Amino acid sequence: MTTLILESDFDDLNLNEVAETGYGIQAVAGATGLGLPPVTVQWLEGAGDGSRYRNKRVLGRDIDLPLDIVGRDRAHLRELIGRLARMMTGECTLALIEDDGSRWTTKVHRVGGGEYTLSGALDVQTTITLRAGDPYFTASAVTTQTVKGDAGTRSFLSDLVALPVAASQAIGTILLPNDGDVPAYPVWEVTGPGRDLHVVSANGEALRWNGTLAADEKLIIDCREATVVDGKGVNRYANLAPAPRFWVVPPGTSTARAELLDTTAASQISCSWRARRWMVI
Numbered sequence: 001m002t003t004l005i006l007e008s009d010f011d012d013l014n015l016n017e018v019a020e021t022g023y024g025i026q027a028v029a030g031a032t033g034l035g036l037p038p039v040t041v042q043w044l045e046g047a048g049d050g051s052r053y054r055n056k057r058v059l060g061r062d063i064d065l066p067l068d069i070v071g072r073d074r075a076h077l078r079e080l081i082g083r084l085a086r087m088m089t090g091e092c093t094l095a096l097i098e099d100d101g102s103r104w105t106t107k108v109h110r111v112g113g114g115e116y117t118l119s120g121a122l123d124v125q126t127t128i129t130l131r132a133g134d135p136y137f138t139a140s141a142v143t144t145q146t147v148k149g150d151a152g153t154r155s156f157l158s159d160l161v162a163l164p165v166a167a168s169q170a171i172g173t174i175l176l177p178n179d180g181d182v183p184a185y186p187v188w189e190v191t192g193p194g195r196d197l198h199v200v201s202a203n204g205e206a207l208r209w210n211g212t213l214a215a216d217e218k219l220i221i222d223c224r225e226a227t228v229v230d231g232k233g234v235n236r237y238a239n240l241a242p243a244p245r246f247w248v249v250p251p252g253t254s255t256a257r258a259e260l261l262d263t264t265a266a267s268q269i270s271c272s273w274r275a276r277r278w279m280v281i
Contacts, residue, residue, distance in 0.1 A: 002280065004065075007093040011083055018070050025080055026068045028125075033063035034096075035279045037135035063094070063108065063130045069116075070123040077122055084128075088114065094130065096137065096280045104137035104280045136182060136276040144272040145174055147258065148265070174256050176249045180275030183248035185224035190260065191268040192217040198259040199271075205247035211239030215266060223248065249273050 004015040004027045017024025038059045043051040069084070071077025088110040095105045112129035178184050190197055192213025200206045209228065213219055218231030223246035228237040258269050 002099075003097045005095040005097065006087055007095060008087050008090065011087055013083065013087060015065075015067070018068060023070050023072050023076065025084060026070065028066045028068050030066045030127075031064060033061050033130075037061040037278065058135045060131055060133045061135050062111065063132065064113065064127055065130060066125070066127045068123060068125050073122065077124070081124070085114075088128065092130075094132070095140075098280070103140040104277060105140060106132040106134055106137050108132045136278065137280050139180065139275040139277075142272050142274055143177065144270055145176065146268060146270040147172065147174060148268045172258060174258050174271065175253060176256055176271065176273075177253045178249045178251050178273065178275055180251055181277045183250050184273040184275055185222075185246075186249050186271050186273045187223065188219075188221040189270045189272070190219040190221075191266065192219075194260040194263045194267045196259075196261045197269075198257075199269075200257040200259075201245075201247040202250075202254045202256065203247070205245040206241075207244050207246060208241035209236070209239050210241055211236055212262075215264070221246075 006013040006015060013025055014020070015025055015027035018026035038061065039056045040059060041056045042054040044054050045051045067084075069077065069080050071080055090109075092108050092110075093105050094108045095103055097103050108130035110128055111131040113127045116124040116126040118124065176186075188197075188199060188207075190213060193215045195210075195212040197209040197211075197219070198206065199208075207221070207223075209219065209221070211219070213230075219228070219236060220231070221228050226246050228235070228240060230236050256271070258271075260267060260269060
C-alpha cells in the first residue's frame with residue numbers, strides 16, 4: 001500500500017495516520033490525478049485528408065485528494081484542520097512511499113477544494129485540489145555511476161569497458177541504468193586533474209568541455225539546468241564546445257562514452273540522476 005505524505009518547510013503530514021493510530025489526517029479512496037498527466041498535441045494539417053502528428057508537450061497535473069480528518073476531541077480536530085490550512089498556504093511536496101520503501105515526490109500548490117461541513121462529530125471530510133507543475137514523480141534515491149583514473153595506464157577501469165587508447169588518454173563505456181518511465185537528467189561531476197571532458201550518449205549526442213582541471217579541482221555539469229560550474233560555484237560555461245547537447249538518460253539501460261585527457265589515479269568522473277515516472281501506484 002502506498003503511503004502519502006505532505007511536506008513543507010515547517011510541517012509534515014502523514015496522510016495514513018488514522019489507519020495507524022486512529023487519529024489524524026487520512027487520505028481516503030477516490031484520489032484522482034495520480035495517473036498519466038495531460039498532454040497538448042500539435043498536428044500538421046495539409047491539403048489532403050487527415051493530419052500528421054508533429055509533437056506533444058506534457059502538462060502539469062491536478063490531483064484531487066479526498067481527506068478524512070479525525071480528532072481525539074474538538075480541540076485536537078481544530079488543531080489538525082489548522083495544520084492542514086497552514087500547509088496549503090505555500091508550496092508543498094507530495095511524497096508517495098511504496099511498500100519496498102522507495103520514495104517518489106512532486107512539488108504541489110493548492111488550487112482549489114478544502115470546503116467541509118461541520119456535523120458536530122469529531123471528524124470532517126474534505127477534498128483538496130493540488131496542482132503539480134512538474135508532471136512527473138521524481139525518485140528521492142540518486143543513482144550514481146562513478147569511474148576513476150588509473151595511474152599506470154591513465155584509463156578508467158572497474159566500471160568501464162576499456163578501449164585501446166594512448167597512454168595520456170582516459171576513455172571507456174559506462175552503463176547508465178534508468179528504472180524510470182521517462183528520460184532522467186544527469187549531473188556530471190569531474191574531479192581533476194584532467195582536461196577536455198567528452199561524454200557521448202548512445203545516440204551520439206555529444207557534450208564537450210574544453211577546459212582544464214587541476215588536481216582536486218571539481219567541475220559540475222547539470223544537464224537539467226544547463227549549468228557548468230566548478231567546485232567553488234564559479235561559472236565555467238564558456239569552456240563548453242560550440243552547440244553543446246545536454247543529453248538525457250533514457251529509460252532502461254543505455255551506454256555512454258566518457259573521455260578525459262591527462263588523468264591520474266586521483267581523477268574521477270561521476271554521473272548521477274534521479275529516475276522519474278509518469279505515475280506511482
